[in-house]
Amino acid sequence: MTSPWWRNAVVYEVYVRSFTDADGDGDGDLRGIRSRLGHLRELGVDALWLTPFYRSPLADGGYDVADYRDVDPRFGTLDDLDALIADAHAHGLRIIVDIVPNHTSDRHAWFQEALAAPPGSPARDRYIFRPGRPGSDEPPNDWPSAFGGPAWARLPDGEWYLHLYAPEQPDLNWRNPEVRREFEDILRFWLDRGVDGFRIDVAAGLFKDASFSDLGDRGRHVVDGPIYSRPEVHEVYRDWRRILDSYDGDRMAIGEVWTDAPEDLALYLRPDELHQVFQFDLQLAPWSAEAFRDVVTAALKAVASTEAAPTWVLSSHDSVRHVTRYEQQGGVPGIGLARARAALLFLLALPGSAYLYQGEELGLHEVTDLPEEALRDPIWKRSNGTQRGRDGCRVPIPWSGTKEPYGFGPDGTRPWLPMPDAWRSLSVEAQQADPMSTLTFYRQALRERRALLPSLPDSLEWLEATPTLLVFRRGPLVCALNFGENPARLPAGEVVLTSGPLYGELLPGNSAAWLTST
Incomplete structure (x- = not known):
């Protein structure tokens, strides 16, 4: 039986705003992506x-x-997205889009309706509104925002609403059947337009403990219990799986799930739930043979069932570029x-699929010296300037030329984040013809992997x-x-590819090799 396309796929994450700017407004867009297929x-x-390319104030x-059913004008139109999907398919490329079910923008029509409605109204029941602690001006509990500060914001009428992230991102109430129906319709809207799958943002966070108990000493690092990985979430993904399975073409979903243990991920991978979840432990692992081996062993064991x-x-x-982490x-x-x-080479040799982040094929590093006035990540503001946030990995990628915008947009374009002289x-142009460049190496590795894949067991x-x-x-x-x-x-074996030059039959430190053997 032929495996579904996603099982061993190499997926390339496009941060839409930072990929290519076709219209010269400083923001990447869908036509820009289409031009780089x-x-x-x-x-x-x-x-x-x-x-996400949806209509948004871009607070995060x-x-x-x-x-959820339209393209933000910064990024183009629905027609532009339709054209991108069609062209990608013509190139033999699938399209996965982000879906954000945990929260909406505070500019969403539902939340605007909730603000205008009284406490206890049906409009507010789509979100999580609560009174504060009795007899005080304190929020309902001690839950923290992932971006710093409390996870509650107070309205003038005294009620508080939950936002696990920025105040501009109110959390939805997934115990409300209307919310569940709405997102099922959203999935169908994009599946009907031809998308091949969804990456589910904050996939474990939809349901919260109905008692809203305090975290106490567990603090902001909790990834299960009252806030995340509530058992009710699995019923949602069973419903979503039925929708995905009703379409042809092996449509799929991958969840952003943070857990305390790899075996907890397996709960989301039951045959009637999600197709994939991210294995973040390798991203977090220190540079050591023991750490990498432990991560892979645990992950393979967790999905074996x-x-x-x-x-x-x-x-x-969402993370510091791994070139910089390893440096x-x-x-x-x-x-x-x-x-x-x-x-x-280690990643691509493992069983399963690999997700690459735009620019890593160029060896891009984290931009750590962005001027403070350029920072856009809400973490910077919410932490009172103590954490610079994620802007350093979101700087637009260079395509050509010797000065900003390096082909990201037309000459004279000022990118939404400044690009370093280094x-x-x-740039793609600078590395294109260099046989020793990182870009050439990535192309070679992916070509060899594709050739070897039919002979590789799981x-x-x-x-x-x-x-x-x-x-x-x-x-x-x-x-x-x-x-x-x-x-x-x-x-022993015949060398297929190395990450750097060999010393005869010796593999230098901080390098890897692929060999074939019988």
Whole structure:
């Protein structure tokens, strides 16, 4: 039986606002993405994940949705999206779109109606409104916002509404049947337009403990219990799965689920629920053979009882780019890129699918010196300027030329976030013809993976190695990753691809190799 396309796919995350600006207003847009589909086809990915392009005030980068059935004019029109989907399919690329069910924008028609309605009204029941603590001006409980400060905002009439993120993102009440029907209709709206799947934002957060009890000492780091991973959420995803299965073409859904243990992820991967959930532990793992092996072993064990496959990721629009993370851990200039290239070979050799973040194929680093006046992430404001937020990984990517906007938009365009001078040597144009560039390396790795994939089983076997060398076999493919600083002897086999030059039969530190063996 042929596996569904998503099971072993390489998916490329497009942060819409920062990919390509076709109209010169400083914001990336759908026509810009459409103009770059050739780059993505040549890179060798299977699908695009588009971050939110819906109508939004952009209080949180579009994850504050004001209208789930329309495109924000900054990014284009519904016709532009239809054309992008059609062109992507013509290029052999699938389209996954973000769906944001935990909260809306405070500009959403429902919330505006709730503000105008009295306490206890049906309009307010679509959201989570509560009175404050009896006899005080304090919020209903001690729940924190993920962006800093309390998770409650007070209205002039005295009621409080819940926002697990920014105040401009009020949480929906998923115990209200109207909310559930609305999102089922939203799914059908986009499936009817031809999207191939959904990435579900805050997938574990839809239901909250009806008692709204305090967290106490557990604090803001809780990922289950009163706030997340309530058992009621699984009924929603069973309903969504039935909708997805009613369409042809292996439509799918992947959840953004943070849990305390890998086995908790498996609950979302039951045969009648989600197709995939992100395995974030590899993204969070320190640079060590033991840590990487432990993460992979636990993840494979967790999904073994399901029909799903693991889903791996190293960077995203919500995290520091892994080139910079590895550089900071290594403390040596240039070591971050070497480790990032090695980690890619490790990632692509694993069973399951891989999600790449735009610009990592260029070796882009986190932009850590953005001027304060340029910062847009609500974390910056909510933390009173103590946390810079996620803007550093969202800077527009460079395509060509030697100065800003590096082909991101027409000459003279001022990108919504400033682009560093150092990126002139990292543009697609600068790397295109360089056989040693990171872009060339990514293309080679994805091409070799595609060729090997039909012969690779869904399991792997760890091979004996040293404490700093990690080696596994997956059918004919052997992957070796040297986490140490000293060279290590390569395992037996014919070398297919390396993340950097070899020392004869030795694999240098902070590098990886693929070999084939019989």
